[in-house]
Amino acid sequence: MTTQVTAASASREHRPQVRRRTPHRGAIAALVAPFGVLFALFYLLPIGYAVYQSLLVVERDGTYGEAREVFGGLTQYALVFQNEAFWQSMGRMLLFGIVQVPVMLGLALLFALLLDSSLVKGRRFFRLAFFVPYAVPGVIAAIMWGNLLSPNLSPFKALTRNVDLLGADLVLWSIANVVTWVFVGYNMLIIYSSLLAIPAEIYEAARIDGAGQLRIAWSIKIPLVRPAIVMTAVFSIIGTLQLLAEPQVFQSFSSAVTSNYTPNMTVYATAAIPNTNLAAAISVVLALVTFVLSFSFLRFTQRKAQS
Amino acid sequence: MKHITTVALTALVSSLTLAACSSGAGSTEAAPECAPADGPVTLEFTTWIPGIEDVVAIWNDANPDIQVEVQTGPNGNGGTYQNFFNQIEAGNAPDLGQIEYDAIPNFRVQGGLVDLSGCEEVMAAKDDFVDWTWSQVTLGSEGVYGIPQDSGPMALFYRKDLFEKAGIEVPTTWDEYRAAAEKVRAEGGYITNFSQTDINQFAGFVWQAGGQWFGNDGDAWSVELASDTSVDVADYWQGLLDDDLVATHPAWTDEWNNAYNSGEVWTWVSAVWGANSIASGAPDTAGSWAVAPAPQWNEGDEAAGNWGGSSTAVLTGSDHPYEAAKFALWLNTSEEALTALNAAANLYPATKAGLELPALKEGVDFYGGQAIYDVFADAAQQVVPDFTWGPTMTQTYSDVADGFKSAATGAGTLAEALESGQQKTIDALEAQSIPVAE
Numbered sequence: 001m002t003t004q005v006t007a008a009s010a011s012r013e014h015r016p017q018v019r020r021r022t023p024h025r026g027a028i029a030a031l032v033a034p035f036g037v038l039f040a041l042f043y044l045l046p047i048g049y050a051v052y053q054s055l056l057v058v059e060r061d062g063t064y065g066e067a068r069e070v071f072g073g074l075t076q077y078a079l080v081f082q083n084e085a086f087w088q089s090m091g092r093m094l095l096f097g098i099v100q101v102p103v104m105l106g107l108a109l110l111f112a113l114l115l116d117s118s119l120v121k122g123r124r125f126f127r128l129a130f131f132v133p134y135a136v137p138g139v140i141a142a143i144m145w146g147n148l149l150s151p152n153l154s155p156f157k158a159l160t161r162n163v164d165l166l167g168a169d170l171v172l173w174s175i176a177n178v179v180t181w182v183f184v185g186y187n188m189l190i191i192y193s194s195l196l197a198i199p200a201e202i203y204e205a206a207r208i209d210g211a212g213q214l215r216i217a218w219s220i221k222i223p224l225v226r227p228a229i230v231m232t233a234v235f236s237i238i239g240t241l242q243l244l245a246e247p248q249v250f251q252s253f254s255s256a257v258t259s260n261y262t263p264n265m266t267v268y269a270t271a272a273i274p275n276t277n278l279a280a281a282i283s284v285v286l287a288l289v290t291f292v293l294s295f296s297f298l299r300f301t302q303r304k305a306q307s
Numbered sequence: 308m309k310h311i312t313t314v315a316l317t318a319l320v321s322s323l324t325l326a327a328c329s330s331g332a333g334s335t336e337a338a339p340e341c342a343p344a345d346g347p348v349t350l351e352f353t354t355w356i357p358g359i360e361d362v363v364a365i366w367n368d369a370n371p372d373i374q375v376e377v378q379t380g381p382n383g384n385g386g387t388y389q390n391f392f393n394q395i396e397a398g399n400a401p402d403l404g405q406i407e408y409d410a411i412p413n414f415r416v417q418g419g420l421v422d423l424s425g426c427e428e429v430m431a432a433k434d435d436f437v438d439w440t441w442s443q444v445t446l447g448s449e450g451v452y453g454i455p456q457d458s459g460p461m462a463l464f465y466r467k468d469l470f471e472k473a474g475i476e477v478p479t480t481w482d483e484y485r486a487a488a489e490k491v492r493a494e495g496g497y498i499t500n501f502s503q504t505d506i507n508q509f510a511g512f513v514w515q516a517g518g519q520w521f522g523n524d525g526d527a528w529s530v531e532l533a534s535d536t537s538v539d540v541a542d543y544w545q546g547l548l549d550d551d552l553v554a555t556h557p558a559w560t561d562e563w564n565n566a567y568n569s570g571e572v573w574t575w576v577s578a579v580w581g582a583n584s585i586a587s588g589a590p591d592t593a594g595s596w597a598v599a600p601a602p603q604w605n606e607g608d609e610a611a612g613n614w615g616g617s618s619t620a621v622l623t624g625s626d627h628p629y630e631a632a633k634f635a636l637w638l639n640t641s642e643e644a645l646t647a648l649n650a651a652a653n654l655y656p657a658t659k660a661g662l663e664l665p666a667l668k669e670g671v672d673f674y675g676g677q678a679i680y681d682v683f684a685d686a687a688q689q690v691v692p693d694f695t696w697g698p699t700m701t702q703t704y705s706d707v708a709d710g711f712k713s714a715a716t717g718a719g720t721l722a723e724a725l726e727s728g729q730q731k732t733i734d735a736l737e738a739q740s741i742p743v744a745e
Contacts, residue, residue, distance in 0.1 A: 063742060064415055067739075147561070152556075153565065259705040272384075
């Protein structure tokens with residue numbers, strides 16, 4: 001087995017030396033070009049522009065003086081790091097993520113395993129039923145939950161009048177509930193499709209060895225869908241740091257959601273001033289934090305997988 | 308890998324060059340030139356007035372050479388201002404835009420408004436407008452940065468039936484209003500709902516009390532959100548909050564409508580356009596409401612605050628300021644347009660003649676047949692002139708609202724919210740090099 005692999009990889013390494021030129025160059029370029037152009041236009045260019053904007057400061061004379069944009073180095077970044085509310089919101093999102101992401105992915109995994117097991121009847125129905133909330137736009141979901149949780153309009157007044165689910169203490173978890181409701185089905189589907197890709201022979205072998213359903217789920221299914229779980233976790237970390245629509249909607253239901261409740265809301269509010277330079281700097285910092293967090297998570301899980 | 312880096316770098320560099328070319332466009336204020344175009348002109352007009360299409364159609368039928376295309380969007384702070392700022396930066400703003408009085412300094416600071424003082428017809432119309440509305444668009448300068456459209460003089464909406472039944476006198480001063488609030492609370496209701504997010508309503512209270520939030524001496528802005536008058540007004544409302552005399556439902560929600568519709572809340576000190584909000588939000592209470600002058604800070608005073616009101620402004624980048632100004636004048640001064648605007652969206656005119664429109668003399672069924680606009684016509688004349696708005700009102704509103712929300716939930720006070728709003732506003736100005744006097 002080992003020798004075979006090395007042989008194959010060795011021959012792969014040798015091939016380019018034998019044939020110096022890549023064939024079909026033009027075809028490859030033509031096929032990659034649409035992606036390349038769109039990627040540059042809608043991804044690299046905006047990022048480059050945001051970075052450029054974040055390095056400028058405005059100068060003007062008098063109360064209504066004309067604004068001139070001049071190079072200001074890291075001035076805007078200094079303002080970002082002094083912005084207490086922004087870092088508070090970052091902390092709030094970390095807390096949110098530490099609780100919400102494991103709960104959501106735990107539920108998604110559980111539902112996926114149930115759908116995949118032979119125990120459940122009506123598999124198709126449940127697969128659709130769990131996925132339907134994802135088809136509801138986030139804003140609509142937030143409005144619906146906002147009404148369900150508000151003290152006087154909720155159909156569950158006995159609960160909402162006594163427990164202030166939109167108050168300063170609990171509103172973060174009410175938002176977490178909306179996000180979970182929307183995204184459990186989506187994550188479940190990713191994990192479920194990865195479960196379907198596991199070859200039946202492995203189950204057969206496990207059954208011959210005497211493993212029951214629980215044992216198969218724990219020792220075979222979960223380790224094999226690990227990559228899918230890691231991927232959904234990375235998506236969720238990114239989604240958490242970029243939370244915008246749900247808290248924005250909850251602002252009108254709850255007095256506890258301020259205009260800089262999440263990092264993205266701060267960007268939004270700053271852009272509305274309009275102070276595009278500062279908003280750009282905040283976006284860049286947010287992107288870097290997101291990048292660092294998701295990559296450290298990937299590194300962490302990879303190292304764990306190796307050990 | 309190396310290839311990717313080169314590609315990324317090339318893209319980055321080219322984006323920087325592109326960006327460098329585009330920056331600076333649209334940041335200059337046009338010199339006050341106002342010459343008619345040679346041929347037919349098409350103007351773009353962005354606004355959020357419901358039913359505006361029908362009003363513009365009247366103009367388009369009569370003026371084949373100056374055609375106006377209307378786009379409607381969300382209200383200003385709800386997104387349209389953001390669009391305007393982006394369009395101005397990109398150099399493709401509509402010729403005309405609806406801009407509320409409190410946002411005019413913001414747009415002028417960003418270089419977004421065309422000075423119309425070079426247009427003879429505009430200058431000739433000056434005396435047609437209620438004085439304070441004109442000073443809202445001139446900003447104490449020689450320039451004219453918009454044509455006043457409507458105004459929002461404030462008065463007291465109250466549940467006549469409930470007051471009569473409980474034997475409570477209609478309050479004429481804010482002291483009486485508090486006394487009435489205690490009686491209403493004893494009846495199980497709330498005298499009003501204190502909105503934590505309508506900071507412009509609160510500004511209207513400060514305005515009525517003779518306070519200022521901003522000053523501008525030409526060299527620097529002064530920020531006075533936490534001035535004595537402003538804090539006095541805040542302390543008054545804080546007292547009502549502390550003693551549970553006002554409800555604190557989030558404004559403009561179903562919860563809020565429900566509070567008025569169910570009779571939980573008895574009054575609202577609001578602008579003239581609020582007549583519509585009550586009628587649509589609390590339909591079950593038809594016929595039970597009446598309007599009285601707003602409570603006064605000192606007995607016998609006759610001061611009114613203002614909440615809302617817009618102008619029609621010509622935005623930077625317009626090629627046809629002359630035609631745009633001509634249309635804006637027709638829209639906001641002619642009797643046919645004002646009547647149509649009032650019919651379509653209950654707009655309350657900013658012109659002196661407009662206050663006498665036949666449509667504004669009639670009794671309103673929802674208010675038990677009372678000719679409510681008479682009360683507002685008086686208030687319109689009593690609005691304290693020269694209230695100054697700051698250059699970053701969107702930010703000021705949202706920061707003060709954050710503080711008011713905490714105060715309503717018992718963390719902090721309204722006065723503290725003004726203090727922190729003051730500091731955050733100063734920070735926001737300094738971040739954009741807008742001079743502030745400390």
